[in-house]
Structures are given as C-alpha cells and as structure tokens.
Amino acid sequence: MVADVGKMSIVSKEGLLAGALGWDKHPLAYSKAVNLMRQLRDAYDAALDDVDIIVMPTTSAPSPPLPPVEASPLQHLRASAGLLENTSVINGTGHPALAMPIGMVPLTADKSLMLPASMQIVGRFFDEARMLQVAYAWESAYDWKKQHFGVSSG
Template identity: 60%
Template structure:
C-alpha cells in the first residue's frame, strides 16, 4: 500500500473514535480478501466476455434483446479499433479463459461464495468494516498512443480492495478523506478515500457513518 494513502486512512479511522463516538475494536483479517481481485477477475472477465459478444445468459434477469444490435455484434474491426486497452484485455482474457481453462469460471464463482461467507463472518462481529478504497494514489491517464502495457499499469492497485465486494454484492461506499501526493508527480496532490462496507440490506448504517464523517471533517483540508 502507498505510505501516504495508509497514513491518511489511519488518520481518518481515528475520527470515528475520537470525534464520532464509534468503537474501532481491532484490525480485522479476512485472509481470502487477498485473493478477492484474482477471483473476481476470472469470474468477471470470463463472464463479461460472453456478454460483450452478445451471449449473456440468465433466468432471473431482464434480457436486453436489442443489446447485440446496439453493440454492433459481431464486432467489426472499426468497433475494435475504438476500444480501450482495458476492453481489448477483457476480450482476450475472456477468450483465453474459455478456450484454455473452461473450468476456471465455475471455480471462481464457487470461491466467490466462500469469500462472501468470509465477509459475512467478519460483519457478524462488527457493524461495519472500513478499509482504503485503493492501495495507491490515482494515476494520470496515459497518452492515447501509450502502449497497452502502460495503459494497464495505470490501473494497477486500484481494484484490490473493491473487486471482492463487486463479486459478493456487499454494499460499500467510498468517502473522500483527503489529498495525497501523486506517484507520478509528488508536487501534485490527488484525492484518496476510505471505503465503508456493511451487511446485506443495511445500507442505512453505511450512509449514517459516511454522513457523520462528512459532517465532522472538511476532507479537502484534512
């Protein structure tokens, strides 16, 4: 984790105890969280790949029957040329997964259920979990003509703490907690944030905690 982000996060956590009357009991360890982005990446890229190709499936959802037409499927070179490096990577990774590792998707889905249980166990002891939203300060967008590797590197460290909740569905809210030096240019400061995660169907508690922090602190000068 970026040192400046960690310092700002720990200072923000103290606000809950010193100003808002919350009890921050302890640092909580959810060991599977370390693998959450990898699990979500497999599930997301292989699943999203099918959706991007107009092959989405499901029995308990509204199917957008005109989606394939609106997306211009099957993709032509003109559409592919306009896609970002991230979209290209998603398509290629998804195709690689289905062609070479077809069992990976099912395994990732099952592991995500176990990850959900792990978060639920922690939330069974505490009202909320707080953690840094990202592990590093935001990074400038690479030039349009930058290599795919450069484009992908700019997003590194941005989803390690968020991807797991995208997969499990736990409600989470990011709250700005101050400014930290940019890794690309220490003379430029960029926002960082704290993520509040709660139990299923308990968004109200998350919103109350976030609102209390927002009222107590001017994050731009924190």
C-alpha cells in the same frame, strides 16, 4: 450482434481479450472463481456478524498518471495493476459498498501534485442506510479537501 470494437474504450477491449484468453486457456477457472467468491462472501458475512461496518482503503496506493492515449493495452494494464484489491473483492461478493473521498495524498511520481484518496465502507446486505449514516457522519466531521496525508510539514 457484434460490437464495433474500434469504438470501445481500451479498458473494455482489455476485458474482452482477457475473457477470451481465459476461456480458451483456462476453461475451469471461472467455476473455481465462483466457488472462491462464495467463500469470500461467507467470510465477509462472518466478519459483519461481529461489526456493523467494515471501513478500508478503496485503493492500496495513490492513482498513477493515466497513460497517453496511444499507449498499448499492456501499458494501460500496468498503470492500474495492484489498485483494485479491495474493490474487486466486494464486486465479487456483492456486498453493498460506498467509496468516498477522505483527503488528499501526494502523487508518487510528483510530490507537488495532490490526488484525492478515498475510503470504502462495506456493510451487510440490505443495510445501506447504516452505511449512508457512517458516510454522512464522516463527511460532516471532516472537510476532505483540507485533509492532507503523507505531506511533511517542514
């Protein structure tokens, strides 16, 4: 079965192209990545031996505006570059994680526009109940729509 590439989203097309290029130019990269992910999983497990939950930013910066529909794949890639460091690692280790909004931050390109910011809660394997308790406690204590970060009061 061959996918109709014309109907795919640009992100899916980019993923397919990157995968094909990777297999063609770097055939050993996948096995190395699998081994590195095992090491990362072990490192997160060790950290979670000392703490119940890891809380971190979901992304390292506010989201930029979406590129126009007619933008090239390279423009789409550049728009999301550097935003997935925290989430992609957890996708690789397989640890349970929950992202939730925590407040609003100004858009880098236009400080008058506010975008939601979020935190990621990472837990031990099979400990999703504790993660949900932490998320519920935060959500009960703060109204994320009223929390504004990085905004001067003057």
